[in-house]
Amino acid sequence: MEKQYNVSFTYMDQTIDSFYVSLPDEKLNLEQTLSYLEEVSGLQFIFVDEKYISIKEKANNPILCGYLIDLDSGEPITDALVYAGEKFTNTDEKGYFELKAITLSQEVLVSHVSYNKTALETNRSPDSQEECSKFYLQKDIATLQEVTVHSYITRGINKKIAGEIEVEVQNTDILPGLTEPDVFFLLQNLPGIQSGNETVSDINIRGGSNDQNLVLWDGMRLYQTGHFFGLISAINPYTVQKASLNKNGTSAEWGEGVSGTIQIETPNKSPEEFSFQAGSNLISADQLLQLPFGKTSLTIASRQALSGLVKTPTYEQYFDRAFRNSDVINNRPSSQVINSNEQFNFYDLSINANHEFSSNSELKSGFLLLDNSITYRESAVVDSKITSKNSSLNQGSYSGYVSLKHRWNDQLKTQFFGSMSNYQQKSINFDVLTGQEHILENEVLETNLKTVSHYYINENWDLSSGIQFVETGIRNLRDINTPDFQSLSKEVLRTTSFFVENNIKFLTNTDLILGVRTSYFDKIDVFRIEPRLSVQVELSESISAEFLGESKSQTTVQTVDFQTDFLGVEKRKWELINGKDIPLLTSNQASIGINYNKKTLLLSLEGFYKEVDGIITSSQGFLNQYQFERTAGSYYSNGIEALINPKFGQFNSWLTYTFMNSKYNFPELSTPVFRNNFDISHSLSAGLSYKLRDLEFSSGINYRSGVPYTGQSGVDQNKQEIIFDSPNNLRLPPYFRLDLSAKYSFRITDKIKAKCGLSIWNLTNKENIVNGYYQLQNGDVDFVNQLALGFTPNINFRIIYNP
Template sequence: MKRVLLFFLLFTISKYAYSQQLLSGSYKDKELQLVLSDIESKTDIIFSYSKELIGSMKITLNYKEVTIDELVKVISYETGLQLEQLSSQQIIITQNKQICGRIYDAETKEPLTLATVISSTEQAVTTDSTGYFSFESTSSTDVSLRVKYIGYGDQTISIPLGARCRDIYLDPSPESLDEVIILGYVTTGIDKYEDGSVSIDTDKLGILPGLVTPDIAQSIQLIPGITSLDESATGIQIRGGAPDQNLIFLDNIKLYNTGYFYGMFSAFNPYATQKAKIFKSGASPAYGDRVAGVIDISTGNEIPKKAQGGFGIDGLSVDGFFKAPVSDKVAVYLFARRSYADVWKSPTYDGYATKIFKNSGVVTNANNEVIEIISDDEFDINTSSNSFYYHDINAKVLVKPSDTDQIAISGLLTRNRLDFSFENGGEIRDDDLLTQNKGLSVHWRKQGSDLWRHDLKAYFSEYTSDYLNVEIVDNMLEESNTRNNEISDFGIDYNLTHYFPNGHIAAVGYQYTNADVLINIAKSEPLEPDNLEDNFESKEQKLNTSHALYAEYKHSFGNSGLLSIGIRGVQYSSLGQFYGEPRLNLEYPLSQAVRLKASAERRYQPISQLVEFNQTELRLENNLWTLSDDEQFPILSSTQFSAGLLVDYNGWTIDTDSYFKKINGLTSYTNGFSNPIIELSEGTSDILGVDILIKKKIENYRIWAGYTYNDIVYQFDALRSDAFPGNNDITHNFRISNTYQLNNWQFSLGWSYRTGEPLTPIASYDSNTAFATFGDVNSSRLEDFHRLDVSIIYDFNFSKEGKWRGRFGLSVLNLYDRKIPLSMIYRAEDEGEGGIELKQVVQRHSLGITPNAVFRVFF
């Protein structure tokens, strides 16, 4: 026993002595293998390692009177290798997966505390008081790091796995304002910013369910609180707001129409829209004239180092783009796209056409009994003909005459044309619709010094919608209907921003706009020219000029928090009044993983869309823009409050938002009630909602689920004495999506579900007289909607150098082919004491199974 105790005592003393042994040495650019052998000769230590791991690695060391433990740490830091002590004498050397470094100010060389480091594997850490950071990499290859700090320019570096710790120096930059707080908020290319906005970068956008091209309008519908009730690209509703209540810019050009083919396809060329910033609430006071969301799209602002471009074809259109530097200070962008349905109708087009032109179906009354409606529109999709095409062109010139100046000139043209006709028993009906946008903008930015920035923007936007319907019986023109809506909009915006020390920013600005709006509706019956009721023309032209002053104060905290306080004051000539719009937005981290969010705002809208049912036969794209006049069409006002928590930890993202919004100034003409006979009346909307996003990333697999609860209540005393569900009251909206990447393959599967749209039921119907009575407004609902979407993409190179790259993709919308009515509209005439004659029930159905394919080439 004594021998055992003696052995244990000697072992403990020797181990302590070993750990306290002091060593000195100096090696300059010497092979690591030789350095380790020299250390072994001076100690009892044995280093175990693979010669392939060490290779010809060299090291420079200069140490004096350090312990073995301290020396091991130095070697690990200098080589990037992991040295692990297995016993008192053996140290094993392996590949180190730890990424580490220190962040410094490039000018003062002072360490930067709480700088954010985000890896390409979406791991995020912050630096300590010495500027040091470290994390264990989950990647088996090189790691890309993005380093961010308030008031400094971002820096991206690539670190080989196992490399030594790096010293990283950031340059001060007052323009570095927009801080990403979650990279890959939903999926790659969709990021969350500290000002509450969500950004979509199409260059980085990963695969999405049912999509094979990076469509902005469809992509943003993955974000909770944003949806489309009719599956369209343009019917976007943000937190219960109508589509016309969203402010949409493309390169600072204000847009009034953003879709083709009755809004089913986006008017944004997917490869022209490089980046989009979306605000659901809490937008800067620089944004005005709308009461719902903001979608600010840019085609890019960088001068490429070399020419780049691409072209492709999908189930709807062909497109191409080209970006090239003219010099190191000038670049040109060009984007073009055209559909080919007028030449060949693909299965993709047929799926959308069936949805658009099939307006009939089973009709039931309030007791769910099937009733037969005598319709004066007996056309069928299978017996009709249609010719449809669209094209768009975007161009941009970028000029950087100096290091402090940048000038961008952008132009766009979109054109959508549809001819639809059918013949039935000698009767011919023909519809012709043309919609187009034209726009031009100039943006000059000058960085006056490190403290000042000037932005001067000017734009011109023109929107035209022309509709003509004719009815021909026995080769005689029996009736014609025309509807024309034109908008000419010109605006100027000047903004001055000052940067104070320690993250304080102040901005002031002035905006001038001039909007000229024309509405022309006419009906003619040449065979009965004396019938004044059926021969009329209504033409109205309104002009509105506005002057707006705005100011904003921002404070960016060093821990990536933000406080923004703003005020906007605007005067509208068409209303003759001045309106104030306060704004407040707060994002504050309670810890590294949890953030608090809150916002409050007041906003006004002087232009809206009225929904016109009677003078169009297709009754799908039936919205006409009109200016508020404080008589028939009051100005819209919105007050919104929101608060929530954002948790981002260990690959999990949980984002919750609760909000309340009140909208005043709604009218029965601007909300499109399905009621057959309705007089002009004014009402309000109260919106209570909750948005929830849950996302998890596991290596190359992502799964996310979004849920929105909405309680939208209308109060229209002329329609109902009590409150009732709003037209867009979708109580529950749920979506779950999955994506997986395997080498060059990407896979995505997504399922969506939502509550059916409110409906005014038919209480009774007499099939002999076609007279009907109706229940309470929006007292019933349509079927709940759900569908399953899938997509697959394969990327490849045409050559080893990778200068020419290719992409092939397949997608299917509504994989199990479930088709239901999404909305119903009643067409009727008031026959006085005889009652209401119901002429037609227009049903808008969901898409059936709709495939799509894409082939693209990039260079």
């Protein structure tokens, strides 16, 4: 019948397996055939829609049937427990269920690990002949973390209680300069988030250096976040479901990251059907495959640079930006060394697996592999002979995790999480003129174990607690053959933490999140208590106020010994605190904000104060008289962040502005107090986007003050050193960039969808200097400019197959 009439039947096996009937006459139409079957079997055939027909028992055995549907995605909810008294059943792959022999007085409940426990409102008699109803469920049994501001800047970016900014990566509207939803560039459109040197891997949050950010991938810490040595994200954007940012008021569950926390999450929902997508831009190509196997699903994604096949003009722009002013590109006219045969490559691979043991238990695991490499040849005439040597730099990570969630009852849910991360960076630098071989290695190995429990006391009170154990080991090697020198250090730190947090809603308009995290650091024998606070008050239907505060600590830093380390490309290396020359980093922060959100207008204003203690000079990237100093100090930042976000029909616009004042205090330096290297006093971004059916346009500008640098007043001829002025007494010229983007989606067939996009980065080709410093060359002082990307177009094309 399904083949003859192009319909599908939905039924429980036990409903029909006791009936045997003669084949109906093929000349009958669908309605006549169903009437015949009802007559000979006593079953009911009910049209769910024009195509789907439900089969259920009749008469003396009352039945309630229905479909459970996800409220947000519209997808069916499988393997949910539906019960009334002692009667129970599970939903099938279409979300369908049947409950037999229930009475009008019985409450029908639904239970699922990923959804709120729900009582179904049937509004009809169980033996009604009406079509089966559709019931829509809201994900996650926790209901306290509400969204306070929808479409923060643009669709897909929301502001939640506790000041968290959440980005639904695959659902965001197009942003200027991007053809694809790069997670870290998306976050840089938010107030208070900058990249002083216009890279992905260097995100500065309220005056903090990049290593002060905690970056998590499905709860696992990443020590490498960029490809092209920082210019693009190391995370394939099409594997990301959502990303969230906390600048303050971080949950007590998370330690580390004294400046901010960035969480990147892959999809939790298992795909129900096979799907495949592939795409390419002018830098890289990627593929994503989703494979369902019943209650188990597998997602495999990979991405690789196009440089092995073709070097596009966009690739050449990025290559020049990444390796300019490094050993890779030798642009000194007087140099006797010629560099050639540069070969650069990057790739990433991610594998995610989900398995649902039951409606109350689910297992998720993931593996991530990242790699960047550059090799080149140095040639020179030595002793009347041409001598050539290959130098190289390799940077990579491999990490994996496993997460098991179980709901014990309506009020208690637990999670076990375990992960292992390994980051390695190694360079071999040959000097063909002297024969010197310089080897540098930096390795981080981290193991993380955590258990978390959530206890839902009632609909307005959620209590969570947990224990975490982290072991971090860092190894650094420097090996030089001429003169013979070797330095090897291995450090290990074990941190044990306990955290508890209350999430309470009271007075109908106030949300309070109060938590505390305690940590013991065995290597330095230090115990810390770190409170966290978030208060959200709805002053009216359209106005809300928030107060956030936190105390945090951090055990790892990135330092720079020499600007020529790691070929001058990725000069930073990870180091572990030791309680001596690298103290424990600690921070205290408070902010207060107010939001106005009504219909087509959003206004947001937030003031903040932040203080970080325990920073060291070598982690701040000084290029002045303090370049080779190593001492500890602190910095503070205060400022105001503002957002204006009006919408007009299909037009969306935004204007963000940040004012910040940030200064260092290094008591042991000759000038202890001076401007922070990341003190960007004024930053402003404005954008406009328009969507017409499947076509999207976006344009925007970015303007900010130049970063501080140190002037000079000459050369000390005796010491052959530059005489510097007061530290950070000057500023580089202001930064300005105009970007454009366009994207179009269309269908090739019913099962194949395509997307194409165009972006132009720095449309006006403005020469922006993102860093500058003085260096001594042959007795003369030269000023070195580090330039940002110029006019850089990019295009992408993507095919998506969904059967």
